[in-house]
Structures are given as structure tokens and as C-alpha cells.
Amino acid sequence: MPPCLQPSPVTGGSLSSTSSREITPEVFAHLVDLAALDLDPQEAEYLRRQLNGQLKAIRELEAIDLPEDVPITSHGVPYTAAISPPPRPDAVVPFAAPDEILSQAPETDGRYIVVPDIPHTDLS
Numbered sequence: 263m264p265p266c267l268q269p270s271p272v273t274g275g276s277l278s279s280t281s282s283r284e285i286t287p288e289v290f291a292h293l294v295d296l297a298a299l300d301l302d303p304q305e306a307e308y309l310r311r312q313l314n315g316q317l318k319a320i321r322e323l324e325a326i327d328l329p330e331d332v333p334i335t336s337h338g339v340p341y342t343a344a345i346s347p348p349p350r351p352d353a354v355v356p357f358a359a360p361d362e363i364l365s366q367a368p369e370t371d372g373r374y375i376v377v378p379d380i381p382h383t384d385l386s
Contacts, residue, residue, distance in 0.1 A: 284314045
């Protein structure tokens with residue numbers, strides 16, 4: 263089992279419990295490396311603490327005992343057709359001055375904007 267999924271040695275909790283599991287600095291450093299982020303130590307620690315705070319809030323919400331008949335929801339306010347505006351129709355509206363946009367691009371190829379290659383590293 264990966265170290266980030268191990269139960270806390272302090273509480274001995276299981277993965278399904280609300281024990282105080284957190285992302286360690288070592289695991290966070292690995293994630294930062296995988297994401298190819300360039301963070302100084304203060305930024306990394308700040309983000310790690312923020313992420314752990316969010317994970318703690320999620321665990322607290324998961325611990326709330328709800329009756330089985332409570333429906334799953336993604337928002338606290340139901341947006342019914344009676345109170346929601348109807349979706350606007352999709353309509354293609356050409357821009358009145360496309361040459362104006364193209365003139366602002368650093369490089370074009372005909373009617374296309376040329377974008378630079380994005381450097382990447384092989385993650386394998």
C-alpha cells in the first residue's frame with residue numbers, strides 16, 4: 263500500500279475511518295515532482311497544509327451519518343425548472359472583425375494563430 267494511503271500510526275485508523283491521515287512532506291514533494299511544478303519550500307508547505315485542510319474537511323463531511331433515503335446532491339439549493347432560467351440556445355455568431363484578432367497574434371500562418379510548442383518531459 264502506498265505510504266500516502268497508510269493509516270495514521272498515531273491513531274491506527276483504517277482507511278475508511280476518519281483518522282487523522284495527512285499528506286506528508288515526502289509524498290507532497292513526490293506529487294510536485296510528478297506535476298513538474300517549481301515551488302519554493304514555503305510555497306510547497308503552504309499548499310501541502312491547504313490540501314491537508316481540505317482533505318480533513320472532506321473526511322469530516324464523510325463522517326456525518328445520513329439516512330439511506332437522503333438523495334445524492336451536488337448543491338445545497340435545488341435548481342428546479344421553476345426557479346432556473348432556461349439554458350440559452352447555442353448559436354454560432356461569427357466575430358465581426360477576425361483580422362483584428364489575427365493582427366494581435368505574434369505569429370500567424372494564413373488564418374491560423376501559431377502557438378509555440380509546450381516543452382515537456384517524458385514521465386516514463
